[in-house]
Amino acid sequence: MTNLNDLQQIREFVQIAESGSISAAAKILGMAQPTLSRHLAALETQIGSPLIRRDTHTMSLTDAGRIVLADARELLTLADRMGSRLRSERHSLRGHLRIVSVVDVGQWIVSRVLSRFQKLHPHVTTELHLINRPTKFVKEGFDCGIMVGGPTDRRVHVKTIAQLHRRIVAAPSLLQQHETPRHPDDLSRFPWLGILQPHFYARDRVDLVRHGKIVKLKFAPVMLLDTVTALREAAIEGAGFTSLPEWMAARDIAAGRLIQLLPDWHIEPVDLQLAHASHEHLPQRVQSLLEYLEAEIPKEIQKLDLGER
DSSP states (O other): OOSHHHHHHHHHHHHHHHHSSHHHHHHHHTOOHHHHHHHHHHHHHHHTSOOEEEOSSOEEEOHHHHHHHHHHHHHHHHHHHHHHHHHHHHHSOOEEEEEEEOHHHIIIIIHHHHHHHHHHOTTEEEEEEEOOSOOOTTTTTOSEEEEESSOSOTTEEEEEEEEEOEEEEEOHHHHTTSOOOOSGGGGGGSOEEEESOTTSSOSSEEEEEETTEEEEEEOOEEEEESSHHHHHHHHHTTSOBEEEEHHHHHHHHHHTSSEESSTTSEEOOEEEEEEEESOSOOOHHHHHHHHHHHHHHHHHHHHHHTTOO
16 A cells, blocks of 8 residues: 555545445545445455445444554544645745855845845745856755856756846046047947956957847957956946946946946847756745745846836
């Protein structure tokens, strides 16, 4: 007896014993009496002994039936307790979660969203790793990750959850030294600040788009920096021009710390991806976190884009 059908037959047998007849049990269980009789016969066949002694007017348990009834009640109590625990676990998540994120999105966005998730599920503990290098996702033991750029681990499932819009920016002090660019080719006169990691899209090249026309630009960086936040600081200082995400650049542009270059041109947005191990049976706490991140991260990005944070 190894499957859920066996458990259901045991539950039906207990109901027959407690009801005093197959017909009374069938009514309580909402089953046809012949069907319940067949299930009882199948259970007796598996056990190898009759469980109920039947005659014209009465029904009684056999010696085997009395033994099985006691064990069956204990088994059903255990099964019901297990089901209750599983349902409770779904409503009250527990356990530990390891999350990895690209540095700047993790600092500005994921940390806030993760904090709200933890408030909803106080029995879940989390750790957030901020890493821009390529990760061996599964080998390093991460439950989920927020990624930008090409995939670096084939054993993960990746889903795009948002797009990061970007602007080309420079400090006013840099524009005092160089004539304001009016065409993409004019950017070659400016020092370029690039992101260090090669699996990102902004190390030494930018594709600008206007009215369906694409201009591909390649630069020799004067500085390569490991995070977008560091690029922002270097740009504000006037070290060069760079591309920054909308959610980071908008406030600096409004405050006059940075100026958007070539505003008639735009850069194709970068996909922000949510990743997890590719096997199907994820723990409930991981599944709940994935659903929460997918819903909340785009909202947080929009708040930043609109200057509401």
